[in-house]
Amino acid sequence: MRDGFGRKITYLRLSVTDRCNLRCRYCMPEDGVCLQHHEEMLTEEEMITAVEAAAALGVTKLRITGGEPLVKKNIVSICQKCSEIKGIKEICITTNGVLLPELGGALRAAGVNRVNLSLDTLDPDKYSSITRVGTLDKALAGLEAALSVGFEKVKLNVVLIGGFNDDEITALAELTLRWPIDVRFIELMPMTEGFPPEAFLPCAAVLERLPELERVPEKGGTARLYRLPGALGNVGLISPVSDHFCASCDRLRLTADGKVKPCLHSNAELSLKGLDRAGMEEVLRQAALAKPRCHEPLSASEMSGAGREMNRIGG
Numbered sequence: 001m002r003d004g005f006g007r008k009i010t011y012l013r014l015s016v017t018d019r020c021n022l023r024c025r026y027c028m029p030e031d032g033v034c035l036q037h038h039e040e041m042l043t044e045e046e047m048i049t050a051v052e053a054a055a056a057l058g059v060t061k062l063r064i065t066g067g068e069p070l071v072k073k074n075i076v077s078i079c080q081k082c083s084e085i086k087g088i089k090e091i092c093i094t095t096n097g098v099l100l101p102e103l104g105g106a107l108r109a110a111g112v113n114r115v116n117l118s119l120d121t122l123d124p125d126k127y128s129s130i131t132r133v134g135t136l137d138k139a140l141a142g143l144e145a146a147l148s149v150g151f152e153k154v155k156l157n158v159v160l161i162g163g164f165n166d167d168e169i170t171a172l173a174e175l176t177l178r179w180p181i182d183v184r185f186i187e188l189m190p191m192t193e194g195f196p197p198e199a200f201l202p203c204a205a206v207l208e209r210l211p212e213l214e215r216v217p218e219k220g221g222t223a224r225l226y227r228l229p230g231a232l233g234n235v236g237l238i239s240p241v242s243d244h245f246c247a248s249c250d251r252l253r254l255t256a257d258g259k260v261k262p263c264l265h266s267n268a269e270l271s272l273k274g275l276d277r278a279g280m281e282e283v284l285r286q287a288a289l290a291k292p293r294c295h296e297p298l299s300a301s302e303m304s305g306a307g308r309e310m311n312r313i314g315g
């Protein structure tokens with residue numbers, strides 16, 4: 001399936017829930033989600049049908065996200081069923097890692113290939129502050145679990161926040177010297193209020209801090225890749241604000257309440273809730289055609305037009 005600008009759509013990000021066991025300041029409000037009626041959310045069966053529809057249209061890569069996907073009841077069974085869908089070649093999960101010690105082995109056995117784990121700091125107090133309710137020990141236990149159960153790839157997602165973790169760029173990047181993981185610095189996107197302009201640091205700050213980083217050729221993906229000499233994994237730079245990657249956008253997003261989002265930073269949404277497989281295929285096709293060439297500029301003063309917090313989209 002191609003969009004109106006000839007871009008091939010091969011990647012679906014499926015948000016299985018908008019709920020979360022953390023409350024990251026850049027992602028969701030302190031008091032959690034505004035509860036939607038159960039009937040408004042996709043059922044497990046509808047999620048599987050939507051992935052089948054997407055696969056029939058040429059989607060090969062699936063990312064399971066949220067909210068926190070591991071708090072979703074039946075997450076292992078959802079992953080198992082998705083992994084059995086013809087055409088789906090790779091299943092990745094993005095998680096805060098807190099529940100990975102319990103669920104990592106079962107997810108791997110259910111066919112999840114890769115895991116991205118979010119970790120913005122190695123300082124226990126800062127971790128509790130940015131997540132509002134989390135403890136660093138649990139996230140680190142999640143990382144160890146991810147490494148021990150044999151996922152094909154483990155990546156750490158670090159949201160780069162000026163005045164918060166810019167003093168930890170070196171320590172975080174040096175995790176790639178200890179473990180076979182990629183550490184990816186992601187520019188803070190203006191999705192919630194409350195961050196001062198200096199919080200929005202471009203990824204160039206990582207290159208300034210670590211001049212020894214060597215460029216690594218990438219095979220697609222949104223990250224520019226680098227490596228510290230002697231490292232076991234890459235350092236990735238993801239720059240949605242300073243250098244967007246719209247020209248190579250290959251994705252659609254499906255929210256837990258059944259809205260297909262053609263673009264993360266637009267409030268355009270097409271519902272596939274309640275439709276049969278053929279109806280879902282049609283909505284996915286329309287969503288691909290509704291993808292804009294590029295989203296509006298983002299900056300400290302230009303908030304995303306997403307119309308939802310990240311936990312309600314599936315970041």
Ligand code: SAM
Pocket residue numbers: 020026027065066067068069094095096116117118157159186187188189190191192310311314315
């Ligand atoms: N709960 C899971 C987690 O935290 O990994 C999955 C959902 S979370 C919305 C997905 C990713 O979006 C996380 O890596 C998170 O750091 C990132 N994210 C959330 N809000 C963001 C923002 N305002 N700017 C940049 N990245 C953001």
Ligand code: SF4
Pocket residue numbers: 020021022023024025027028066067068095096118310311
């Ligand atoms: Fe939850 Fe992930 Fe959002 Fe943090 S970034 S509040 S862990 S959904």
